[in-house]
Amino acid sequence: MELRRSAFRSMGTDVELLGPAHAAFAGAAAIVREIFESDDRRYSRFRAESELSRVNAGAGDWMSVSPQFAELLAFAIEAARGTEGRFDPTVLDAVIAAGYDRDFDELLAGARAALRPPRPCGRFDEIKLEGHRVRLPAGVGLDLGGVAKGWCVDRAAGAAVDAGLPWALVNAGGDLRIAGEVPQAIPVAIEDPEGATLEAGRVQLHAGALATSSTTRRAWGDGLHHLIDPATGAPASGDVLQATVWAPTCAEAEVAAKDALLRGPCSLERRSGVLVLRDGRILTNLADGDEAAA
């Protein structure tokens, strides 16, 4: 199977479109890029002029938002309820308190420490959303980073197929989604959380989405990383180093991966995935790829 690939950088991460060698590929790649750039302008907390920054600045007051923003926010609130708050879109203050107050490339260059002691989050149920109007509780900010990226991956993969590709895989920094019918499973390496050049295994993906959450990536100091445990407001420090979860959509997989990282091994009773534990074990409920191939 001959593959074509288009790569660019957006939302602070590497994005790639994989698809078959097809006349529609170049057009689909341009559409995918435009979707990412548009969503980055809308959901980035590092852009003062983004819709997210405007909503956060107006916390305490009713604000008008775009239909796209309202749709993603409704999904995020529902996901927070469904995970009993382990996924929480209101972790902005906690992420900033941990030191992640600027673009990650700048953060690494500055080697920052935590700015403030952590405080528990969990005020997502106080968000009021009526149609295209939203009111955040005073003093609460949204961070839609991961879920916005998954949401964008889903839209981009669907748009690439709508543009004429028989199938497409969009991968944004490890959150990926297949749209359309792939002629054979796509081999996807799961990077090991304790070595960027090592693999923790491979998944043969034929449909749906994969997302991975890890406490060893986007880390800037001892115990300082971007995955906040909303119960404490501090970076997560449980038994799971990395959770890779399969789900029908990338936004769902992104939420489920965060949930699995905080919930631990029992998350595999609800979701399909691969957990890499601190003690060295890899737990999975995915079928053995070698047995399936035999």
Add this chain to the structure above:
Amino acid sequence: MTDPAARPPRPRANSREIRVLAWVAGSLAFSVPLASFAISPKPAEAGGETRPVVVRRVVRVIVRSPSEEGAPTFSPPGASSRTPATSTRGS
């Protein structure tokens, strides 16, 4: 103004003294760089004292439980010969 005639004449070095001085200065200029080589740290010699090299090994043990229908398959590290098309990592 001081009368030049009142100042005692400065003693002049003779040619022998100047030759000795030139030899001493030349010898120093030659030997100082050699001395800096002599006192600088030496690289480790092959077969000499060995330094311990710490190689960190990551040992993984796969534990499986029943799979969900429709989910992808998983192969442990090194088990699959197909080159991965892409990868997933913590983001």
